[in-house]
Amino acid sequence: MEQSSRARSPRDRALPAYYWIVWPAVIAFAAFHTLPVIVGIFFSFTNYAGYGGWDLVGFANYVNLFRDDRILQAYGFSFVFAIAATVLTNVISLAIALGLNSKIVGRNFFRGVYFVPYVLAALVIGYVFQFIFSNSLPRILSGIPLIADNILTNPDWAWTAIVALAVWQACAFSIIIYLAGLQTIPAELYEAASLDGASTRRQFRSITFPLISAFFTINVVLSLKGFLQVFDPIVALTNGGPGTATESVSLLIFRGGFTGGEFAYQTANAVIFFIVITVVSLLQFRVLQRREADF
Incomplete structure (x- = not known):
């Protein structure tokens, strides 16, 4: 037990604080960048006009x-x-x-x-x-x-x-x-x-x-x-x-x-x-x- 407690350096004990700092930035990046990109790529395979309903059209937009x-x-x-x-x-x-x-x-x-x-x-x-x-x-x-x-x-x-x-x-x-x-x-x-x-x-x-x-x-x-x-x-x-x-x-x-x-x-x-x-x-x-x- 004493060896395990001594093995944990102050840097290791600070890891939870490190994650608390990093994760909000990761979540914000995913919410405002990655997720909109994925949604946009999905809609590129539809005929969505920006309003109303939509249907999947495959690669028609890319071909056109x-x-x-x-x-x-x-x-x-x-x-x-x-x-x-x-x-x-x-x-x-x-x-x-x-x-x-x-x-x-x-x-x-x-x-x-x-x-x-x-x-x-x-x-x-x-x-x-x-x-x-x-x-x-x-x-x-x-x-x-x-x-x-x-x-x-x-x-x-x-x-x-x-x-x-x-x-x-x-x-x-x-x-x-x-x-x-x-x-x-x-x-x-x-x-x-x-x-x-x-x-x-x-x-x-x-x-x-x-x-x-x-x-x-x-x-x-x-x-x-x-x-x-x-x-x-x-x-x-x-x-x-x-x-x-x-x-x-x-x-x-x-x-x-x-x-x-x-x-x-x-x-x-x-x-x-x-x-x-x-x-x-x-x-x-x-x-x-x-x-x-x-x-």
Whole structure:
């Protein structure tokens, strides 16, 4: 008896308190995340409109998704938008981070300034950008036909305005990630490279980028995942227009599922969208981490 009582450490006696702390979080997660997901997947196999009765229809919703031109157009727009925004975000963020990491006057102040867009409400900033694209720019740049006619009403170019807003706001977070990576590089490496006569471009190619490749992977994966789910900037700038030219998958799911009487159909769309994003993210990790190993 004495040996068994001595064998129980204070940590073992504290286990009940540990479970009392963890279980409420587990139950809340299951109630507000896991259970709704399971219910949603179930309804994706029905013809439920969001109200009234319903019947099981099997995989009919999933089959119809691949025949719906509007669905395919939304996926096409979402991927084009996400790829363009991801490339621009990471190029601009890395360039700014390199500048902030150098010895410039007031760099801490500028770090705070560049992070401000990330803490602002997306819809509020979206309406500000809408005013800029609809009123300010057409007056200032009246000599450029594309901008003078309000780019937001142009079905071929309205998406570029959404990219501008999304990139402007997303750069704030990416800059912080890149700065964290740049600060892990020992200054001695640059000093040695300078003594060997390496140019700034060569130092970036041989030292900087290989050593922050893990941070690059994180930024690219998070950026593409976030941009594929774009919603707020579109609602604020174009609301999916002109027509359906800038309608993303997330906006289509919201419109059809909550206001269009397509609850089950758009739930099936959401399930497919979740699978697509998961597969794309895993492929990104696999490819980019392999590149890290090459460095």
